[in-house]
Amino acid sequence: xxxxxxxxxxxxxxxxxxxxxxxxxxxxxxxxxxxxxxxxxxxxxxxxxxxxxxxxxxxxxxxxxxxxxxxxxxxxxxxxxxxxxxxxxxxxxxxxxxxxxxxxxxxxxxxxxxxxxxxxxxxxxxxxxxxxxxxxxxxxxxxxxxxxxxxxxxxxxxxxxxxxxxxxxxxxxxxxxxxxxxxxxxxxxxxxxxxxxxxxxxxxxxxxxxxxxxxxxxxxxxxxxxxxxxxxxxxxxxxxxxxxxxxxxxxxxxxxxxxxxxxxxxxxxxxxxxxxxxxxxxxxxxxxxxxxxxxxxxxxxxxxxxxxxxxxxxxxxxxxxxxxxxxxxxxxxxxxxxxxxxxxxx
Amino acid sequence: xxxxxxxxxxxxxxxxxxxxxxxxxxxxxxxxxxxxxxxxxxxxxxxxxxxxxxxxxxxxxxxxxxxxxxxxxxxxxxxxxxxxxxxxxxxxxxxxxxxxxxxxxxxxxxxxxxxxxxxxxxxxxxxxxxxxxxxxxxxxxxxxxxxxxxxxxxxxxxxxxxxxxxxxxxxxxxxxxxxxxxxxxxxxxxxxxxxxxxxxxxxxxxxxxxxxxxxxxxxxxxxxxxxxxxxxxxxxxxxxxxxxxxxxxxxxxxxxxxxxxxxxxxxxxxxxxxxxxxxxxxxxxxxxxxxxxxxxxxxxxxxxxxxxxxxxxxxxxxxxxxxxxxxxxxxxxxxxxxxxxxxxxxxxxxxxxxxxxxxxxx
Numbered sequence: 001x002x003x004x005x006x007x008x009x010x011x012x013x014x015x016x017x018x019x020x021x022x023x024x025x026x027x028x029x030x031x032x033x034x035x036x037x038x039x040x041x042x043x044x045x046x047x048x049x050x051x052x053x054x055x056x057x058x059x060x061x062x063x064x065x066x067x068x069x070x071x072x073x074x075x076x077x078x079x080x081x082x083x084x085x086x087x088x089x090x091x092x093x094x095x096x097x098x099x100x101x102x103x104x105x106x107x108x109x110x111x112x113x114x115x116x117x118x119x120x121x122x123x124x125x126x127x128x129x130x131x132x133x134x135x136x137x138x139x140x141x142x143x144x145x146x147x148x149x150x151x152x153x154x155x156x157x158x159x160x161x162x163x164x165x166x167x168x169x170x171x172x173x174x175x176x177x178x179x180x181x182x183x184x185x186x187x188x189x190x191x192x193x194x195x196x197x198x199x200x201x202x203x204x205x206x207x208x209x210x211x212x213x214x215x216x217x218x219x220x221x222x223x224x225x226x227x228x229x230x231x232x233x234x235x236x237x238x239x240x241x242x243x244x245x246x247x248x249x250x251x252x253x254x255x256x257x258x259x260x261x262x263x264x265x266x267x268x269x270x271x272x273x274x275x276x277x278x279x280x281x282x283x284x285x286x287x288x289x290x291x292x293x294x295x296x297x298x299x300x301x302x303x304x305x306x307x308x309x310x311x312x313x314x315x316x317x318x319x320x321x322x323x324x325x326x327x328x329x330x331x332x333x334x335x336x337x338x339x340x341x342x343x344x345x346x
Numbered sequence: 347x348x349x350x351x352x353x354x355x356x357x358x359x360x361x362x363x364x365x366x367x368x369x370x371x372x373x374x375x376x377x378x379x380x381x382x383x384x385x386x387x388x389x390x391x392x393x394x395x396x397x398x399x400x401x402x403x404x405x406x407x408x409x410x411x412x413x414x415x416x417x418x419x420x421x422x423x424x425x426x427x428x429x430x431x432x433x434x435x436x437x438x439x440x441x442x443x444x445x446x447x448x449x450x451x452x453x454x455x456x457x458x459x460x461x462x463x464x465x466x467x468x469x470x471x472x473x474x475x476x477x478x479x480x481x482x483x484x485x486x487x488x489x490x491x492x493x494x495x496x497x498x499x500x501x502x503x504x505x506x507x508x509x510x511x512x513x514x515x516x517x518x519x520x521x522x523x524x525x526x527x528x529x530x531x532x533x534x535x536x537x538x539x540x541x542x543x544x545x546x547x548x549x550x551x552x553x554x555x556x557x558x559x560x561x562x563x564x565x566x567x568x569x570x571x572x573x574x575x576x577x578x579x580x581x582x583x584x585x586x587x588x589x590x591x592x593x594x595x596x597x598x599x600x601x602x603x604x605x606x607x608x609x610x611x612x613x614x615x616x617x618x619x620x621x622x623x624x625x626x627x628x629x630x631x632x633x634x635x636x637x638x639x640x641x642x643x644x645x646x647x648x649x650x651x652x653x654x655x656x657x658x659x660x661x662x663x664x665x666x667x668x669x670x671x672x673x674x675x676x677x678x679x680x681x682x683x684x685x686x687x688x689x690x691x692x693x694x695x696x697x698x699x700x701x702x703x704x705x706x707x708x
Contacts, residue, residue, distance in 0.1 A: 110649045111632065119377070122362060126386050251632060318612070318630060325544065325570055327588045327612035329630040336607055 102282065107343045111251040120251065124258070128213040132262040139263055141167040141191040142184055147174045150200040155225055157195055159307045163276060163289050164263055165240050167193075177206075177321050185210050191263060192321075195220070205311060207259060208321045214329065215321045216259055218285075218311040225307055233291050233303035239272020240265050241289070247280040252330055253346040256285075256313060274305075283344045285311040313346060348420035350376045356626050357403055358615070358634060358650060363388025365405055365415055365422075368634055370646055375634075378415060378422075387431070392439040406436040406448065428458060437491075438477025442484040447501070449477035449489060457501055468504040470497060478530040488539055490527025496541055498553060511551050512558035529574040531583065533597075540597065542585050544570035548595055564600035566593050573616040577623060577639055584625050584639070586613025592627055594639060606637045608644050 051067060054060040086093045098104070113120050124130070131137045141164050143157050149172070161167040177194065184192055189210055196204030202223055208215040226232060243264050248257035260278050273293055279286045289306030316330040317323070330345075337345060354367025354376060363385065365378040387409040396402025396414055402423075403415040409431050414424040426446075429436075434451025441447070442457075449455040453474050457466040470477075474491035480498075486508070490496040497507035514523050526544035533540060537554040538561070546567050549560035569587040576583055577594075582603060586592045590609035593602050611631030618625045623639035628650065636646035 119362070119364070122384050126362070325588070327572070327630060328590065329611045331589050331610055333590075333610065337610070 102342055105342045107340065109250045109343075109345070112249050113251055113254055120254070124254065127255075127258075128209060128211070129258045129262045132266060133258075135266055137190065138265050139166060139190045140188055141193060141263060142189045143167055143169045143193045143195070144172045144180075145194065145202075146196045147172050149195075149197050152200055152223070152225070153195055153197040153202045156202050156223055156307060156309075159226055160193070160195075162236050163241070163306050165238070165265060177208075181208065181210070181320050202309075206321065209259065209262065210320065212319055214255065214259065215317045215319070215326070216256060217314045217317070219314055221310045221312070223307065223309045226305070229304060229308070231304070233305045236274055236289065236291075236305050237272055239274055240267060241272070241274040241276045242270050244275060244277040244279075246277065248346060250346060252313075252316070253280060255316065255329075256346060280346050283312060283346050285313070285346070287311065348418060351378065351415075351417045351420035354417075356617075356634065356636075357393065358628055359390025359393050359405055360650065361389045362386065363390060363407060365390070365403070366650060368648055370636065373646070373648065375648055375650065378420065391436040394439040394441060396441060404439055404441065404446070406439045408435055410436075412436075412439065412446070412448065426458075429454070429456065434474075437474050438479075438487070438489070440477070440479035440484075440487060442479075442501070447477075447479065447487060449474060449487075451475075451491075453489075453491075453494075455487070455489065455499070457504075466501070466504055468499060468501075470494075470499065470507075475526070475528050476530050478532065480532045482532070482534065488530045488532070490530055490541060492526045492544070493524070494527065495525050496527055496530065496539065496551060498539065509551075509553040510558065511560070514559055514563070526570070528570065528572055529585075531574050531576045533576060533580070535580070540574065540576070540583050542571035542574040544572075546571060546587070548574075548583065548585055548600075550597060562597065562600050564595055564597075564602075566595060566602055567591055573613045573627075575616040575618045575625060577618040577625065578621045579623060579639075582639075584616055584618060586616050586627060586629070588612040590629060590631065592616070592625075592637070594642070604642050606642050606644075608635050608637070608647070609633075 051060060051063050054063060132139065143161055143164075145153050145157060149157070157169045161169045172194075177192075181192060191210060192206075192208045194206040194208075195202045196206065198204075202220050205218040205220050206215060207218070226235070241264065243261055245257040245261060248254055257278070257280075264276065274289070274291050277286075277288045277290070279288070286308070287310070288304060288308050290302045290304050292300050292302045294300050313330075314332050315328055317326045317328045319326050332345075337343070350369075351367055353369045353372060355370050356368040358366045358368065360366060363379070366375050367378060368375045387407070389408045390405050391408055392406040394404045394406075396404045401417050403417065405413045405415060406428070407413070410427060410429045410433075412426045412428045413422050414426075415421070416423045428446075428448045429450055433454055436448060437451055438449040438455075439447070444460040446458045446460075447455065448458065449470065451474055453470045453472050455468040455470050455477065457468075459465070470489040471491070471494040473494050474489050475494075476491065477487055477489045480486040480488070485501045486498060487501065488496060488498045490511075495513060496509075496511040498509040500508050513525055517523055524545060527541050528544050529542050531540045532538075533550075537552060539551045539553070540548065541551070542548050546565050546569065548564045548566060548571065550562040551558075552561045555561070566585060567587050567589070569589045569591070571585045571587045573586045574583060575585075581597050583595050583597055584592060584606075585595060586609070590611050590613060592606035592609060592613060594604050594606070595601070596603050606625070606627075609627060609629050609631060610633075611629040613627055613629045615628045616625060617627075618639075624636055624645065625639055626634060626636045628634045632650050634646075634648050634650055635644055637643065638645050
């Protein structure tokens with residue numbers, strides 16, 4: 001009975017490397033191979049050989065490490081060569097190549113908003129947020145959690161309330177959101193923010209714009225409370241922070257950006273050097289809260305205060321919170337939308 | 347303008363009141379807007395073909411006006427006040443020979459005769475979600491809504507409906523099953539009516555039988571079904587729900603044949619081509635998509651820039667000598683469909699395109 005004698009090259013044992021072949025062939029070719037190996041210095045493998053076919057884990061690992069080292073050497077040589085050529089050419093050297101990143105290679109989204117697009121401008125001028133952007137109303141935010149929140153979530157809510165002006169934290173008491181919302185509307189709230197908690201850690205955020213505005217549902221991750229942050233400044237003051245929205249380029253991104261911007265009152269005369277940043281990158285929205293100070297015209301120092309967290313949009317629903325019967329403007333469908341690494345929606 | 351409107355095969359109405367025409371052959375969308383009177387109260391609620399030749403599009407807005415758009419000329423030709431916004435939005439618009447039928451949410455169904463100011467009014471009950479006209483018997487309309495069962499009315503005898511559906515029996519907990527008819531479709535070649543409800547049910551009723559309860563009930567998904575359309579091939583129906591899931595259901599067994607992928611937002615308008623196995627859908631995600639029903643693949647996708655509302659009429663001009671005129675209203679962000687199936691249309695656009703009268707008219 002023949003069985004394939006798969007041997008790999010090991011550093012410890014000097015063995016003739018036998019390629020991974022069919023058992024029958026190997027016996028026949030073994031001698032042939034050995035003679036070949038004697039004549040050729042390095043091992044020669046058939047072109048279809050790959051490291052993963054070696055069954056022995058140690059040998060496979062050793063083989064892989066060798067392979068990697070070879071590759072690294074080759075890469076270094078190439079780099080050196082290029083550098084020499086560059087130096088030699090001097091001024092006429094071709095410009096440095098820009099490395100490809102996922103952001104560079106992003107698939108162009110059809111809904112990317114063109115700043116001069118009138119339709120979009122009209123749409124935004126008449127949507128639910130237009131009242132804020134024309135300074136007619138001031139935001140008033142209600143922050144609550146899912147039922148029976150635990151310590152971390154409670155502290156997160158409190159810290160959020162210091163970051164967002166005119167925010168009030170209320171204990172949930174097991175009330176139904178659909179009943180809470182009309183009451184909030186009657187008391188003049190403009191936003192309801194519900195932090196969902198799972199296993200003592202906040203993991204979801206439902207942001208509902210109140211009169212009859214859109215409801216966004218986010219997944220929250222990587223929450224860092226104030227005392228966990230290194231080199232942070234003192235607590236935020238009562239001043240209204242500025243808002244920075246980065247990279248919300250598509251139509252959906254615009255809607256979400258406006259949703260965040262309307263959380264904060266509008267006042268171009270910035271008082272207090274605090275800024276809240278919502279940075280969108282690869283569909284993740286990073287929230288940071290800083291205090292800045294301009295040391296001179298060009299240099300600025302920043303201190304991070306306040307909580308930091310990451311959001312990912314799961315769905316945007318038209319109308320106030322109604323997950324069963326509401327109409328969704330955008331729903332994240334993992335298998336359809338996440339099939340390409342270079343496609344983003346926000 | 348006229349040239350642009352004549353090549354458009356799909357018409358959408360948007361939430362800002364813009365009528366958009368999409369040309370599939372040129373893969374371009376054109377906006378037809380009445381001067382610069384964009385406003386949210388011009389939001390398109392319903393659309394319908396103005397005439398059997400599909401040369402006019404009737405657009406009903408939230409503020410109660412019905413505008414006529416002529417495809418040949420490329421401009422809005424007439425505006426008509428048909429009710430006021432206090433009655434609710436338009437839920438159905440239809441045209442019979444020389445008169446226009448409108449229905450609003452509060453249940454007021456009016457037949458507007460051409461040239462005279464008298465209207466025949468029928469109260470069809472409160473909370474109407476949809477009013478649909480039988481394409482073969484144009485004087486029959488069906489209405490349905492939230493807690494308002496399916497009723498078929500004959501406009502020649504408007505005092506009583508000719509068919510009222512009965513609610514299904516109590517469920518396994520012995521509780522009354524709620525009624526919420528969202529969209530209605532008439533199955534051609536027969537008396538049957540198919541409805542889709544907000545409680546994920548698709549039901550088929552047969553008024554010719556003494557049974558007033560549904561003949562067939564099928565369930566799909568976990569979210570309210572918002573739009574329905576009957577393709578040219580019999581025996582199937584395409585439905586869409588608020589999560590952007592489009593499914594083809596078989597009406598013989600009540601099973602799901604397959605789903606059409608791609609939509610990310612609620613489906614507002616669905617319209618099938620009268621003869622080709624194609625379906626156009628628009629929704630709150632601001633895209634118009636055309637899928638093929640045979641292999642369920644996406645044939646065409648175009649962005650509607652701002653929210654696409656109802657896809658009202660899909661008028662398709664294919665090289666196959668047919669004009670696919672289906673109107674779907676697309677409102678920005680919402681898509682409504684005023685499905686007006688392609689009735690027999692004789693196109694004069696190319697000269698050689700001709701459509702034989704569909705058998706349903708017979």
